[in-house]
Amino acid sequence: MTQSFSELSLAPTLARAVAEMGYENMTPIQAQAIPVVLQGHDVMGAAQTGTGKTAAFSLPLLQRLLKHENASTSPARHPVRALVLLPTRELADQVAEQIKLYAKYTQMRSTVVFGGMDMKPQTLELKKGVEILVATPGRLLDHIEAKNCVLNQVEYVVLDEADRMLDIGFLPDLQRILSYLPKQRTTLLFSATFSPEIKRLASSYLQDPVTIEVARSNATASTVEQCFYRVEDEDKRRVMQQILRERGVKQAFVFVNSKLGCARLARSLERDGLNTTALHGDKSQDERLKALDAFKTGAVDLLVCTDVAARGLDIKDVPAVFNFDIPFNAEDYVHRIGRTGRAGASGLAVSFVTGRDARNLGDIEKLIGKKAEFVPVEPEPERRPGGRYNDGQRVWQQPQRDEGSARPMARAPRAPRPASDPFFDKPYEPTAAPEAKPSWEVADKPAARSVSPNIKPKKKVAALFKATERTPETES
Incomplete structure (x- = not known):
């Protein structure tokens, strides 16, 4: 049975913001988590990605x-009372925007801090005072060490996508941050997947948590159609373009495993005439935000990205996701295909499998409890790009087309070459006699010196006595 937000008895300012955002009925994770958080209990929540976890912890916190x-206006009257920690910059920025929308009719202040940006604007916001701080662990520690924020009045802590934070090595940072917080607090841990490490973390920092699981752990959304294609590496790009045309897909995520492969694939797709941009960890934060904004607004059709975009990003109405490379971690597959089919919409997840992906594919099948069914595909022959062509001569030519036909006409045969001049067919004949020496050898050369020019001559000194010749008589 679905529940509406009107049954929660939210404050009028929050209810107004929720109504303006078009929220009517709660998702399962929201219906179960919000009442528990309103009662002040610790929560350990697991749900499929894209089911509204952000609202599940933001609305009760604000309430x-x-x-x-x-x-x-005094900063002392606005200490940090709620801390939300997230693994990636894009996810932190997205959650902060959502919280601002929920709280826009209240006087609660919120801000976000993450790496890759100048610390000075973030410091100015923190000095003004904020009640809700959204942050990535690394940048938050920078501000703590610089004494830009004090966390001794924090009442609520949210660890969102906690499994991802552990995967990328944030456990020591999390432990340091949690050591600055008061012992008496409410801790909420939300994630799409749970692992033994997450459960150990929860047992260390949560007090009698209420476990909420609205779906089987690591389950994929039923609204996403999963298709697997067995192709070779050199055919992946052509098959992907073929699927885009046949399915009429206008926009899609394209996931790869490496930053270098991400940049190369984006350039190749651009050369093929597709509107593409790349998103990976080697790009600056400004470039990453611009790429996301272009994809959200529809200015870009394909977003080629690494797993930095696999977690939590909520971009509505994305019809398809392509796993250009099978992920090394099976759980990342669940997060990748969760970028489509969000909020009950249908989506398409296409995965390209090569011969060396057997082990990774087996891990995915074991995780999702489903056998991969391969779709037969015959790669189309590579098409010659439109425009001018070069037939081996120096001049680039435009393809001629038949009237009323879109297919180029056959090329006209080459014109025969003119007859060659017999003068240029003669063998080489030297103009001078073979025994004649070249002019540079005939020219007069300076006489060779017996002494090197670098050796200075002896200095002549006048003798005081005349030297006499020695004879046998004088020696005796």
Whole structure:
């Protein structure tokens, strides 16, 4: 039975914002988590990606923090009371935007801090005072060490996508951050997947948590059609373009495993005439945000990315996801295909499998509990790009087309070459006699010196006595 947001008895300011965002009925994770958080219990929530976990922890936090709402301009009246930690910059920026929309009719302040950007604007926002701080662990530690924020009044801590934070090595940073927080607090841990490491983390920092699982762990959304194609590496790009044309897909994520492969594939697709941009960890934060904005607004059709975009990004109405490379971690497959088919919409997930992907594919099948069914495909022959062509001569020519036909006409045969001049067919004949020496050898050369020119001559000194010749008589 579905529940509506009107049954939650939210504050009028929050209810107004929720209504303007078009929220009517709660998702399963929201219906189960929001009442528990409103009661002040720790929560360990697991749900499929794209089911509204952000609203599940943001709305009850704002509801409970409204008692601290005030219009004072003093930073001391606006200490950090809720801390939301996320693994990636893009996800942190997205969650911060959502929280601002929920709280726009309240006087609660919020901001976001993440790496890759200048710290000065972030420091100015923190000095003004904020009640809700959204951050990535590394940049938050930078601000703590610079004494830009104090966390001794934090009442709520949210660890979103906690499994991803552990995967990329944030456990020591999390432990340091949690050591700065008060012992008495409410801790919420949300993730699409749970692992033994996550459960150990929860047992260390959560107090009697309420476990909420609205779907089988690591399950994929039923609205996503999963297709597997067995192709070779050199055929992947052509098969992907073939599927785009046949399915009429206008926009899609394209996931690869490496940053170098991401950049190369984006350039190749651009040369093929597709509107493409790349998103990976070697790009600056400004470039990453611009790429995401272009994809969200529809200015870009294909977003070629690494797993930096696999977690939590909520871009509505993306019809397809392509796994150009099978992920090394099976759980990343669940997150990748979760970028489509969000909020009950249908989606398409296409995965290209080569001969060396057997082990990774087996891990995915074991995780999702489903056998991969391969779709037969015959790669189309590579098409010659439109425009001018070069037939081996120096001049580039435009293809001629038949009237009323879109197919280029056959090329006209080459014109025969003119008869050659017999003068240029003669063998080489030297103009001078073979025994004649070249002019540079005939020219007069300076006489060879017996002494090197680098050796200075002896200096002549006048003798005081005349030297006499020695004879046998004088020697005796």
